[in-house]
Amino acid sequence: MMAFDLAEHPHRRYNALTGEWVLVSPHRAKRPWQGQQEEVEKETRPEYDPTCYLCPGNERAGGQKNPSYTATFVFHNDFGALQESTPAGSFAKGGLLQAESERGICKVICFSPRHDLTLPDMEVADIRKVVDLWQREYEELGQLDFINYVQIFENKGIIMGCSNPHPHGQIWAQSSIPVEPVKELVQQQNYFTENNRSLLSDYLAIELEEKKRIVVENEHFAVLVPFWAVWPFETMIISKRHFGSLSQITEAEKDAFADSIKKLTVIYDKVFNISFPYSAGIHQTPTDGQEHPGWHFHMHFYPPLLRSATIKKFMVGYEMLGNPQRDITPETAADRLRSLV
Amino acid sequence: MMAFDLAEHPHRRYNALTGEWVLVSPHRAKRPWQGQQEEVEKETRPEYDPTCYLCPGNERAGGQKNPSYTATFVFHNDFGALQESTPAGSFAKGGLLQAESERGICKVICFSPRHDLTLPDMEVADIRKVVDLWQREYEELGQLDFINYVQIFENKGIIMGCSNPHPHGQIWAQSSIPVEPVKELVQQQNYFTENNRSLLSDYLAIELEEKKRIVVENEHFAVLVPFWAVWPFETMIISKRHFGSLSQITEAEKDAFADSIKKLTVIYDKVFNISFPYSAGIHQTPTDGQEHPGWHFHMHFYPPLLRSATIKKFMVGYEMLGNPQRDITPETAADRLRSLV
Ligand SMILES: O=P(O)(O)O[C@H]1O[C@H](CO)[C@@H](O)[C@H](O)[C@H]1O
Ligand SMILES: O=P(O)(O)O[C@H]1O[C@H](CO)[C@@H](O)[C@H](O)[C@H]1O
Numbered sequence: 001m002m003a004f005d006l007a008e009h010p011h012r013r014y015n016a017l018t019g020e021w022v023l024v025s026p027h028r029a030k031r032p033w034q035g036q037q038e039e040v041e042k043e044t045r046p047e048y049d050p051t052c053y054l055c056p057g058n059e060r061a062g063g064q065k066n067p068s069y070t071a072t073f074v075f076h077n078d079f080g081a082l083q084e085s086t087p088a089g090s091f092a093k094g095g096l097l098q099a100e101s102e103r104g105i106c107k108v109i110c111f112s113p114r115h116d117l118t119l120p121d122m123e124v125a126d127i128r129k130v131v132d133l134w135q136r137e138y139e140e141l142g143q144l145d146f147i148n149y150v151q152i153f154e155n156k157g158i159i160m161g162c163s164n165p166h167p168h169g170q171i172w173a174q175s176s177i178p179v180e181p182v183k184e185l186v187q188q189q190n191y192f193t194e195n196n197r198s199l200l201s202d203y204l205a206i207e208l209e210e211k212k213r214i215v216v217e218n219e220h221f222a223v224l225v226p227f228w229a230v231w232p233f234e235t236m237i238i239s240k241r242h243f244g245s246l247s248q249i250t251e252a253e254k255d256a257f258a259d260s261i262k263k264l265t266v267i268y269d270k271v272f273n274i275s276f277p278y279s280a281g282i283h284q285t286p287t288d289g290q291e292h293p294g295w296h297f298h299m300h301f302y303p304p305l306l307r308s309a310t311i312k313k314f315m316v317g318y319e320m321l322g323n324p325q326r327d328i329t330p331e332t333a334a335d336r337l338r339s340l341v
Numbered sequence: 342m343m344a345f346d347l348a349e350h351p352h353r354r355y356n357a358l359t360g361e362w363v364l365v366s367p368h369r370a371k372r373p374w375q376g377q378q379e380e381v382e383k384e385t386r387p388e389y390d391p392t393c394y395l396c397p398g399n400e401r402a403g404g405q406k407n408p409s410y411t412a413t414f415v416f417h418n419d420f421g422a423l424q425e426s427t428p429a430g431s432f433a434k435g436g437l438l439q440a441e442s443e444r445g446i447c448k449v450i451c452f453s454p455r456h457d458l459t460l461p462d463m464e465v466a467d468i469r470k471v472v473d474l475w476q477r478e479y480e481e482l483g484q485l486d487f488i489n490y491v492q493i494f495e496n497k498g499i500i501m502g503c504s505n506p507h508p509h510g511q512i513w514a515q516s517s518i519p520v521e522p523v524k525e526l527v528q529q530q531n532y533f534t535e536n537n538r539s540l541l542s543d544y545l546a547i548e549l550e551e552k553k554r555i556v557v558e559n560e561h562f563a564v565l566v567p568f569w570a571v572w573p574f575e576t577m578i579i580s581k582r583h584f585g586s587l588s589q590i591t592e593a594e595k596d597a598f599a600d601s602i603k604k605l606t607v608i609y610d611k612v613f614n615i616s617f618p619y620s621a622g623i624h625q626t627p628t629d630g631q632e633h634p635g636w637h638f639h640m641h642f643y644p645p646l647l648r649s650a651t652i653k654k655f656m657v658g659y660e661m662l663g664n665p666q667r668d669i670t671p672e673t674a675a676d677r678l679r680s681l682v
Pocket of ligand 2: 161
């Protein structure tokens with residue numbers, strides 16, 4: 001009888017951070033592909049695009065004019081999914097139909113005045129300015145009494161629904177804590193109560209010892225492919241020190257965080273020799289006024305590509321109805337990313 | 342002060358079947374779109390395609406030859422994500438790294454010998470043959486002692502990662518119960534224990550009374566946009582009688598189920614005047630030998646399109662890191678679908 005081998009045999013892996021499972025099918029990378037191919041964005045962009053609503057000095061859809069900003073720039077999303085003015089209220093019928101009004105604020109953050117850059121093209125010092133702005137926004141929004149959670153994220157590439165290539169991200173801040181952070185909150189809190197250490201500290205210690213899934217690290221952060229990664233080249237940036245949010249980060253850690261983002265995104269662009277698409281975002285302590293001592297600061301990167309610049313992983317039928325499934329193992333993905341450092 | 346209105350204001354809705362939430366932003370359908378456009382598949386297909394590995398009499402990748410089938414045809418997936426031969430085993434490190442081997446069987450089901458048809462093009466009597474095959478497979482696979490859950494599904498359209506337009510679906514049958522069915526199991530079981538009626542019976546009773554989200558119905562099934570729908574035109578087919586699986590369905594119900602699938606998919610094709618892409622699948626009782634008296638047979642349809650044949654809903658940044666978000670309300674979507682009956 002063969003011995004069970006993570007590198008060869010179909011298996012499920014447990015996501016300790018959410019409590020959910022992913023199906024891993026290592027042998028499946030061999031199947032032929034005849035399906036949809038994505039288009040590659042190849043055009044070179046100008047430093048300034050007069051038709052771009054995010055470039056300095058240009059007009060936005062709402063009619064406002066952007067300032068001639070020279071570093072970062074933040075503004076309220078003219079088409080935000082959340083609004084500050086939403087009246088309180090709820091709806092319920094028989095316990096089975098339940099809705100609650102949701103107040104919030106949606107903002108857009110330009111990472112750079114340059115239309116032609118992306119994070120990996122930027123200097124670490126300029127990425128650091130983005131980190132500073134994220135910190136300011138997290139603190140300012142988090143202080144509002146109707147904001148209990150702040151989600152900072154970036155959709156990069158048209159394949160990720162990003163409608164403007166100007167380097168930018170978003171912030172959606174809201175009254176309730178969304179589903180994914182709630183899962184992480186429960187798992188982290190339970191772990192902390194039992195062990196008096198953060199789940200991600202203990203997890204990172206294992207990873208730093210095993211080294212198999214580490215992509216790159218610096219003094220304060222490690223970049224790794226999580227053991228339970230869903231997307232082919234999914235990664236996490238985890239702080240080596242246990243702290244919960246950008247309110248508790250040191251100056252040196254901010255530099256190191258910017259450095260990690262730079263290193264990771266530069267590697268990503270080498271995987272298929274294109275500007276690598278992804279959705280990424282920071283998971284930090286809810287701003288609901290409660291202590292969340294178990295929460296450990298981290299950032300997720302979810303890139304959709306699987307085999308090439310034009311072939312993505314489809315999270316469809318089985319994945320939507322069952323659970324996520326991946327082909328190449330996290331260890332193989334980490335090897336590949338590490339080889340591009 | 343304005344009154345809170347589900348049709349106007351951002352809100353969260355509770356999914357009673359999974360216990361999770363979705364963010365609804367009714368006002369947001371107005372925002373302009375400059376992002377990725379999907380390609381429309383417009384080619385007319387031949388009834389028989391000599392290069393199609395699913396057409397009768399043709400050769401598959403593995404070298405086997407398809408029979409000259411005249412109705413449905415099922416075979417083992419040559420590149421299945423699950424394998425029967427997987428050795429038992431597990432892996433654990435510190436409770437934080439956990440993996441378990443997973444045995445299973447992946448099959449492909451051709452719905453028709455005709456290369457040029459899709460479910461909405463087929464006669465109800467021919468769809469009924471597909472239902473018969475689903476029943477047979479559910480029962481045969483479910484009887485195997487290492488199969489505790491059978492997921493029947495279809496990915497339709499290249500946008501859903503479907504690599505061959507020949508009408509077909511899949512079955513992934515496996516040892517463990519995947520994440521989504523587990524959520525539904527817990528919610529349905531809790532509800533049943535408390536109320537001694539199935540969650541979906543009580544939910545359907547509300548919907549049939551309100552009529553707002555009902556798309557179409559027949560004697561034994563209703564098609565509706567669930568109150569908690571995530572995808573713009575997401576629907577469910579729910580049986581009017583409470584039963585758990587295709588093992589308990591009557592002959593009349595099988596006809597009515599086929600009729601519901603036909604009616605729904607015909608409507609879908611009218612939404613944007615194209616062959617409407619979706620992933621769909623049946624959620625039925627796990628085959629783990631336990632009683633699951635709360636489980637209520639249903640089928641989910643998850644179509645990706647939002648505004649037109651070429652503009653889909655992107656479940657990206659906020660959705661991946663926070664929770665799903667939708668623009669048009671389920672009530673608006675149901676109105677639209679109902680108007681196409
Ligand atoms: O099995 P297929 O059709 O080749 O593959 C498709 O469906 C599978 C099951 O939903 C997914 O895992 C794949 O990502 C998708 O491309
Ligand atoms: O806000 P954008 O960039 O227009 O829109 C994009 O990101 C949002 C947040 O992840 C998603 O809800 C949209 O589906 C996506 O197209």
